[in-house]
Amino acid sequence: xxxxxxxxxxxxxxxxxxxxxxxxxxxxxxxxxxxxxxxxxxxxxxxxxxxxxxxxxxxxxxxxxxxxxxxxxxxxxxxxxxxxxxxxxxxxxxxxxxxxxxxxxxxxxxxxxxxxxxxxxxxxxxxxxxxxxxxxxxxxxxxxxxxxxxxxxxxxxxxxxxxxxxxxxxxxxxxxxxxxxxxxxxxxxxxxxxxxxxxxxxxxxxxxxxxxxxxxxxxxxxxx
Amino acid sequence: xxxxxxxxxxxxxxxxxxxxxxxxxxxxxxxxxxxxxxxxxxxxxxxxxxxxxxxxxxxxxxxxxxxxxxxxxxxxxxxxxxxxxxxxxxxxxxxxxxxxxxxxxxxxxxxxxxxxxxxxxxxxxxxxxxxxxxxxxxxxxxxxxxxxxxxxxxxxxxxxxxxxxxxxxxxxxxxxxxxxxxxxxxxxxxxxxxxxxxxxxxxxxxxxxxxxxxxxxxxxxxxxxxxxxxxxxxxxxxxxxxxxxxxxxxxxxxxxxxxxxxxxxxxxxxxxxxxxxxxxxxxxxxxxxxxxxxxxxxxxxxxxxxxxxxxxxxxxxxxxxxxxxxxxxxxxxxxxxxxxxxxxxxxxxxxxxxxxxxxxxx
Numbered sequence: 001x002x003x004x005x006x007x008x009x010x011x012x013x014x015x016x017x018x019x020x021x022x023x024x025x026x027x028x029x030x031x032x033x034x035x036x037x038x039x040x041x042x043x044x045x046x047x048x049x050x051x052x053x054x055x056x057x058x059x060x061x062x063x064x065x066x067x068x069x070x071x072x073x074x075x076x077x078x079x080x081x082x083x084x085x086x087x088x089x090x091x092x093x094x095x096x097x098x099x100x101x102x103x104x105x106x107x108x109x110x111x112x113x114x115x116x117x118x119x120x121x122x123x124x125x126x127x128x129x130x131x132x133x134x135x136x137x138x139x140x141x142x143x144x145x146x147x148x149x150x151x152x153x154x155x156x157x158x159x160x161x162x163x164x165x166x167x168x169x170x171x172x173x174x175x176x177x178x179x180x181x182x183x184x185x186x187x188x189x190x191x192x193x194x195x196x197x198x199x200x201x202x203x204x205x206x207x208x209x210x211x212x213x214x215x216x217x218x219x220x221x222x223x224x
Numbered sequence: 225x226x227x228x229x230x231x232x233x234x235x236x237x238x239x240x241x242x243x244x245x246x247x248x249x250x251x252x253x254x255x256x257x258x259x260x261x262x263x264x265x266x267x268x269x270x271x272x273x274x275x276x277x278x279x280x281x282x283x284x285x286x287x288x289x290x291x292x293x294x295x296x297x298x299x300x301x302x303x304x305x306x307x308x309x310x311x312x313x314x315x316x317x318x319x320x321x322x323x324x325x326x327x328x329x330x331x332x333x334x335x336x337x338x339x340x341x342x343x344x345x346x347x348x349x350x351x352x353x354x355x356x357x358x359x360x361x362x363x364x365x366x367x368x369x370x371x372x373x374x375x376x377x378x379x380x381x382x383x384x385x386x387x388x389x390x391x392x393x394x395x396x397x398x399x400x401x402x403x404x405x406x407x408x409x410x411x412x413x414x415x416x417x418x419x420x421x422x423x424x425x426x427x428x429x430x431x432x433x434x435x436x437x438x439x440x441x442x443x444x445x446x447x448x449x450x451x452x453x454x455x456x457x458x459x460x461x462x463x464x465x466x467x468x469x470x471x472x473x474x475x476x477x478x479x480x481x482x483x484x485x486x487x488x489x490x491x492x493x494x495x496x497x498x499x500x501x502x503x504x505x506x507x508x509x510x511x512x513x514x515x516x517x518x519x520x521x522x523x524x525x526x527x528x529x530x531x532x533x534x535x536x537x538x539x540x541x542x543x544x545x546x547x548x549x550x551x552x553x554x555x556x557x558x559x560x561x562x563x564x565x566x567x568x569x570x571x572x573x574x575x576x577x578x579x580x581x582x583x584x585x586x
Contacts, residue, residue: 128303
């Protein structure tokens with residue numbers, strides 16, 4: 001049976017993934033929209049930056065975030081100046097790390113959804129007197145809904161699965177930064193295989209169900 | 225200086241391989257066809273007028289209202305222009321029902337500017353039975369009718385149509401055409417109608433702007449452009465004249481209706497339109513033969529009297545094109561060159577045009 005410590009790790013993981021997904025939907029939507037519609041030459045540069053976490057070892061991302069969020073880093077100076085204190089080894093620090101880490105999993109499905117809509121519906125809306133902002137909410141959002149669902153599911157699931165970034169900038173503090181993946185690692189280190197099985201099995205089932213839901217949803221969408 | 229009776233265009237828009245250079249003054253009444261082959265710049269011109277594309281230089285003024293003037297850096301974005309736009313593919317919003325599609329534009333204009341009600345737009349296009357459907361469950365023709373009604377529901381001051389029939393098969397074209405003709409007859413909204421189909425233009429347009437290679441080749445009243453000797457239209461195999469006329473009387477016994485046109489009276493298969501109604505007839509050049517004296521005892525009922533303007537011999541062909549002035553309109557006749565020579569046809573001669581086939585096109 002999972003212990004109280006295990007359950008608190010589960011709760012913390014869900015909080016982290018939920019908050020990260022929420023932030024990413026708000027921050028990622030304009031980034032994805034810009035990437036999908038801009039003709040700027042900077043498009044390639046920002047596209048690559050957003051996609052970087054896909055190929056970077058999480059420990060590398062975590063290391064740089066740790067340094068820049070630290071007392072002598074530029075982001076650290078900023079958070080201290082804002083009166084937020086230092087973020088490493090706090091839950092807030094984990095959220096910041098997760099936002100960077102899961103960014104491509106939210107931005108890319110959104111960008112693809114926006115690109116699939118094309119220019120025509122936007123032009124039609126303009127000739128029907130809708131301003132660009134009005135068009136975004138009345139045409140783009142509803143047409144890109146499958147993309148938003150995919151982005152939210154992937155963002156959430158990917159944040160749940162992170163390990164390297166968490167360990168680097170969160171450490172391993174019970175109730176504050178110890179998430180499920182780290183807790184499993186601890187169990188294995190302590191040779192508590194039975195406990196590790198509970199959590200690892202739970203993660204396996206969760207991840208499979210999420211992907212199953214996603215693929216079922218997407219294939220049904222395609223048939224319409 | 226801008227005149228409220230005109231659409232004034234002076235646009236330069238260009239890439240290295242293709243440029244649009246259009247300076248034109250079009251009437252703000254009736255239907256003006258923007259005609260040309262693919263690649264002539266018709267759609268680009270329409271998109272520039274709508275503001276969907278921003279011409280690099282120039283001016284667009286519609287009925288005294290300036291929409292673009294690059295010399296002043298003025299560019300009114302498309303959603304602030306009182307226009308309706310019908311795209312080649314109806315482009316209905318797939319997430320909205322037909323009714324919601326129609327309401328989309330109408331809800332976005334101030335109530336004081338709503339001159340066309342939703343019911344009126346629905347009735348004009350005959351789509352009352354489709355309102356609760358989703359666009360995915362409409363035929364191509366129905367979709368295009370909804371697209372036109374959606375544009376009308378914004379009570380536009382100018383309706384722009386970009387080849388609205390081009391994506392439809394022949395049967396669907398015949399389904400939608402009467403509705404377009406009806407808009408022309410019943411609404412006072414000026415229309416710019418992009419097309420490369422002479423048949424559509426003959427049927428719907430009052431004026432024509434003829435584009436070639438991104439520039440204006442000719443502009444003017446339909447009959448004048450269709451019959452101009454300098455333009456290729458009169459020389460086409462399917463060359464056609466449109467004559468404006470008026471229904472004069474019906475003959476139930478012979479199942480005929482008589483239409484008064486310049487040069488005489490034409491008999492057509494009986495129509496339900498009332499006497500006095502203005503109509504347009506289309507006459508193909510190849511259906512017109514010529515006689516120097518009034519033909520007696522001929523089976524051909526339709527004879528118009530006119531004066532030969534000129535005779536154009538088509539190079540490397542047995543055919544000649546004769547242009548006949550009916551007094552107010554020009555009729556085209558395609559006859560063999562041999563006939564033209566044997567009858568000694570030349571400008572100024574009185575002729576009788578015998579017409580084998582006449583179609584009521586409007």
